[in-house]
Amino acid sequence: MNLFKIIAELEKVDPEVMDRLSHRRSALSALGDFSKKMALAAAPIAVGSAFNKAMGQNTLTDANGILNYALLLERLEYSFYDQALKAATLTGTLTGAARTAIETIRAHELAHVNLLTAALGSNAAPAPANGFDFGSAFATYPGFLTVAQALEDTGVRAYKGQAGNIPRTLNPTVGGAVVNLLTVALQIHSVEARHAAHIRYMRRGATAGAQSTIFPWINNADANGAPAVVYGAGNPVATFPAESNLAQGGISNLATGLGTTYTVEDVSAAFDEGLDNTTVTAIARATATF
Amino acid sequence: MRRRSFFQVAGATVAASTLVLAGCKDTEVVQPTTTNVLNLGSNDAGVLNYAYLLEQLEAAFYQKVLDTPPADMPKEELALFTELRDHEVIHREYLKELLGANAIPTVEFDFTSLTLTTRAGVLAAARTFEDLGVAAYNGAGKLFTSKAFLVAAGKIASVEARHAAFIHDLAQAPAFTGVVETSGRYTGMATALTPLQVIEAAVKFFPFTVITSGLPTA
Incomplete structure (x- = not known):
């Protein structure tokens, strides 16, 4: 499993993929499965639908x-x-x-x-x-x-x-x-x-x-x-989740997804959100x- | 058919399938070549490894303090240090997971240069690590070619x-002295350091040689 490689590759197609993956439950569980080397065949479909979503609505571009x-x-x-x-x-x-x-x-x-x-x-x-x-x-x-x-x-x-x-x-x-x-x-x-x-x-x-x-x-x-x-x-929620967010980098819940259980307070505090x-x-x- | 036009024709789902499988092939494994050399690697993975090394350092430091706390450190402060330790451990484990097979190994550090038997010594050391960490993230942001990794690093920074x-406050040090410029072109800006500068500043904590030559510089 190499999340880094997967995300880097996906991002060439969809620059917002990291945000989208973080907050789309289906894609998340799919990536979680990757880490256990499971469901490899089914996962790309979920990932694909995740990054087909509309782009963010931040109105600033220049x-x-x-x-x-x-x-x-x-x-x-x-x-x-x-x-x-x-x-x-x-x-x-x-x-x-x-x-x-x-x-x-x-x-x-x-x-x-x-x-x-x-x-x-x-x-x-x-x-x-x-x-x-x-x-x-x-x-x-x-x-x-x-x-x-x-x-x-x-x-x-x-x-x-x-x-x-x-x-x-x-x-x-x-x-x-x-x-x-x-x-x-x-x-x-x-x-x-x-x-x-x-x-x-x-x-x-x-x-x-x-x-x-x-x-x-x-x-x-x-x-x-x-x-x-x-x-x-914020808007869209997938790109700008609340500060209570527990999903980062394709892992749906860092409190339980890193091999050891951490408190939701610590996980949410460890990351600030845009x-x-x-x-x-x-x-x-x-x-x-x- | 060129790769780009293939994506446009075939649609994202098929493209994703291709990319995910490609992603399973690992071509950028970074391992130390000898026991005393730690090569951070190159490109975005190298910059993430650099952050991963610093998070390992911070987490190890807080763990050491909590294992043998100074006698004059109140338990309320130790409770907050436990939170700091947990934040750093979460950063460490998260970056390790992101890097996957590209991750540098878990390393051990040399803290013998620090005075960790007194509260003052612990706070001085914590201030060094945290200020260095902030300056490192400030300088590293522009090195990522991936927007996703830039944003991920920003959430930690x-x-x-x-x-x-917080450490400045505990030490009753003026909150922003020494870390925010007070004159010149960068007045009001926080310090930003290059990987080379950061590794040099932390070299006494590394009982190995850190190779940064593969990292991007701009």
């Missing part, structure tokens, strides 16, 4: 579209932290190391805005004319952190959802230097994940209510008070008016 | 970043 989408999210995040740091309602609680961390995160988001703007040049979309209105997001410290967690986890899912759409050989000149756009996207992606983990850790602190059931990683699709849609499935731009944009518009 | 941030 690099500028992806970059402008990322730019909107970064502008939103920057504005969110900037407003939080200036909010009178948070001056008594957002203090000390917590304030320093949020200031650092704000600086990162601004750097991301600047880099994306530079990369886009004259193709950069204008910032929303009236800025971002986050409503009552800054009324309390725990409430602020809840929204922050939602935005950061959404950001991680957004970048992950686009990574495969960025040509790996796209090396534009930004600020006089050649950069690899995919690597830059992955570098920002991991910064957003560090932000998300740190915000989650802050929520475990006493000021935020000592919420010890919140972890730096995402167990199941636990929303921890954030909107459930942030951790739910999200399509339509769902991400809807989350953004539910979080802020712009 | 952000979890490693969550681990890294």
